[in-house]
Amino acid sequence: MNAEFDALLRNGTWSLVAPPPKANIVGCRWIYKIKKNVDGFIERFKARLVAKGFHQQEGIDFNETFSPVVKHATIQIVLSLTVSYNWQIKQIDIQNAFLHGALEEEVYMAQPQGYIHPQYPNHLCRLHKSIYGLK
Amino acid sequence: MFIWHKNDVLVVILIYVDDIIITSNSGTAIHHVLQDLHSDFAVKELGDLSYFLGVEVLCSTNDMYLTQRKYVAELLNRTHMAETKPYTSPMSTTCHVSATERDKFSDPSLYRQVVGSLQHLTFTRPILSFSIHKVSKFMHNPLESHCQAVKRILRYLKHTISTRLFLRRSPNSAIQAFSDSDWAGDRADRRSISAYCVFMGNNLILWRCKQQFTVACSSIEAEYKSLADTASELQWLQSILSEIGLTIPTPQCYGMIILEPHT
Helix, strand or coil, rough: CCCHHHHHHHCEEEEEEECCCCCEEECCEEEEEECCCCCCCEEEEEEEEECCHHHHCCCCCCCCCCCCCCCCCHHHHHHHHHHCCCCCCEEEECCCHHHHCCEEEEEEEEECCCCCCCCCEEECCEEEECCCCCC | EEEEEEEEEEEEEEEECCCEEEEECHHHHHHHHHHHHHCCCCEEEEECCCCEEEEEEECCCCEEEECCHHHHHHHHHCHHHHHCCCCCCCCCCCCCCCCCCCCCCCHHHHHHHHHHHHHCCCCCHHHHHHHHHHHHHCCCCEEHHHHHHHHHHHHHHHHCCEEECECCCCCCCCCCEEEECCCCCCCCCCCCCEEEEEECCCCEEEEEEHHHHCCCCHHHHHHHHHHHHHHHHHHHHHHHHHHHHHCCCCCCCEEEECCCCCC
16 A cells, blocks of 8 residues: 555655645545465455546546557558568557556545645645546 | 658557557667667566467467467356357358347346457457347347347357467568448348458458448449448558558459349
8 A cells, every 4th residue: 555655656646735716526545456366375465546537527627538549450450561571579568557647637636545644634636647547 | 559660660569558569670679669668667578479458379480370269268158158069150041130029138238248248359250240240239139039149159159269360471462352242131121231351462451241321222232332341441451551651552352243133
């Protein structure tokens, strides 16, 4: 849980601000998961902070949703070219890909439970980067 | 898809949300791209392409196999069809799925889930395009008979679980397209179904089965509509290939005009 919180801070996901008037506040909560390895033994406990995206209102704190998806046919074409011309082909995975998305809209999220700033308990997290559960 | 072209070096990057494939005619170019990505993101290199979107990729120097064996096995397990009797064809030739019967299928969301999973299978199974197209038309209101058709497809999958799509090095990149259609095969609205497949050199790269928007008054009309659909797809293919920077000969398109009268 601390690791997840630190990762979010390191990523510059939000900054604490005084609550602006009439802000639409998106709630958040911790989701816990027990990760087991193939033999069924517990590998680690995982905590993830998710925003309650259903609190968001279109036009106020989200305008468009976007996910890059390539057409199946395009993949087939590229694979076929790869074989025909003997190109090299590599696969990569971006870790926490979702959390890299920069936000243009003003989204205010409540402070996560257990990590409320002692000096500013009423402040809100103004989100700069995307977080799981957001639209 | 992102394309980077400079002098003779070409890099193509395909992105499916967080699954990324990088291919290039130069190994050092791939290396540079990976280094640049490393400086901005936490990137995990998974080495040569082996598993992408549920598709296993088996590579050797001159050919490549694509298979969804794992995906099919999981689907059969999930639907409790793993122990079922296999069937050698995905649909009976006399099958007429209609939307007008009384017996509703008890669990529509299960039907949608399974058919959705089946749709992903057309990625390596051109032969399933038609039967999956048929059962996909009733997602909004599945009936018992549609469920039977889906079960038949699953039993066929059990029979063909290790079927693979084969891509091999071909001496040329000539594009050939084949188009066909039925005529008024749908008893409910009498619209015809177009189908096409496109080869680049030896390799099958595109295929589709799709109902035409309007009713064709003759089989020739249906065939021409199918040819038109195919031609527009070829147009797209040509534009994407020229974007990649490949020059290819003009595609050839073949239709099947049946000269026997229909009865």
